[in-house]
Amino acid sequence: MKTGLFKNKKWLKVLVTTLTLTLGMSLFVGCGSDKKQPAAEKKDLKKVSIQIDGAAVPYYAPLYIAKEKGYFAEQGIDVEFYYAAAAEIVKNVAAGNVEFGFPNADSVITAKTQDIPVKVVHTTYQNGLGSAIFKTSSGIKTPADFKGKKIAVTSLGSPNYIQLQIMLKSAGLSLDDVKVEVIGTGAIVNALVTDQVDAIVFSMLRTIELKNQGVDVSEIRSDDFLPSHGNVLIASEKLTKENPELVKGFTTALNKGIQYIIDGNAEEAVKLAVEKYAPSFKGKEAVTTDIINEVFVPYLWQSENTKKNGLGAADMAKWNKSIEVLNEYKVIDKTFDASELIYEAK
Incomplete structure (x- = not known):
């Protein structure tokens, strides 16, 4: 013998129908909010x-x-x-x-x-990012120590070339007091590592990269002399x-x-x-x-x-x-x- 809710079959049918419709609407609304709303927002x-x-x-x-x-x-x-x-x-x-x-x-x-x-x-x-980078063992500590050194830049038209001149000027030096080498971007860091040059004027990001590779380097930042x-x-x-x-x-x-x-x-x-x-x-x-x-x-x-x-x-x-x-x-x-x-x- 059936009892409780299940006594009334008509009521049960209505309940099932209502739940089905409600679930269907929820799924429909859910799908709409997941797929359509972000597209509308992006539009x-x-x-x-x-x-x-x-x-x-x-x-x-x-x-x-x-x-x-x-x-x-x-x-x-x-x-x-x-x-x-x-x-x-x-x-x-x-x-x-x-x-x-x-x-x-x-x-x-x-x-x-x-x-x-x-x-x-x-x-x-x-x-600015410019720096003069050199091995700590080079004895360079200030721009005055550039005298007689071989220093590389990427080109004579680069901002780094100007930065070099200004650093030299701060120490009462000029380009005549150093040996300038022009070395391309892809080779300039290696030129320092292999001692082809005493210093490079380049991006200060290379200082940390070189230290990370175990190369003991120091730097003089260009912005100390040239605001940029x-x-x-x-x-x-x-x-x-x-x-x-x-x-x-x-x-x-x-x-x-x-x-x-x-x-x-x-x-x-x-x-x-x-x-x-x-x-x-x-x-x-x-x-x-x-x-x-x-x-x-x-x-x-x-x-x-x-x-x-x-x-x-x-x-x-x-x-x-x-x-x-x-x-x-x-x-x-x-x-x-x-x-x-x-x-x-x-």
Whole structure:
């Protein structure tokens, strides 16, 4: 004999039908939220492009983090990354082929003297990367010790060649007091390791790489004598005037990416960058993390200026000094005030 709920077959039929319909609707709604909503959200994002100096490397991790962590999306932006030489980046940004660029600062200063209409919207690297690197056993401690030494640069038109001249000048020396060797980018570090030269003027990132390889080297940083900058974020003058909200959104997301790494997440950021963007660095994650923690976090992304004015803030006096020196050494044929180059949000 049936009891309880099962006594009423009609009621049972209604219950089963209701449960079936409810479950079906839940599954339908669930599928809709999983598959359709993200597509709708992505459709609402504004697609923008940034062209980055050189190739994909983990040192561009703040940009990659900003994309992967959704910081750009928070600002309504979907970013695509492209890569090129600095001079080409400046031209493409000015022409509107890409919305943003991330070239070295010297190329932007040069472009300004050629009336190429771009603005620096974020002074990402507060200092330059140049360094004179030498074996600790060489006896070199100050620029005065360069006298009579053989020193390599990558070309006589490179920023490092100017940096060498300024370091020599600080010690009352000139190019006549040293032997300058021109060695290509791919061979210059090995020339130091194999004692073909006494010092190289190159990127300070190589100092940590060499130490990691067991080579005892020291350095003199160029910024101690020549105020400069590394990579900076640029946009066209037209974009800064017509869409300042986009510029603000991009720089806000970039700052959030930088801050995430500063807050102790360099290892995670490097791992993400290598896995998704820079696979050629696989196996070099540890030394790359060291470089970010030792150079980028305390020296490139941060400064006394950023402590006062925030990440990416421009030090106008330092920019003007860079312009002045590049003019003095004939890299640019005229000078101008940094306020003409630096964009300030209103």
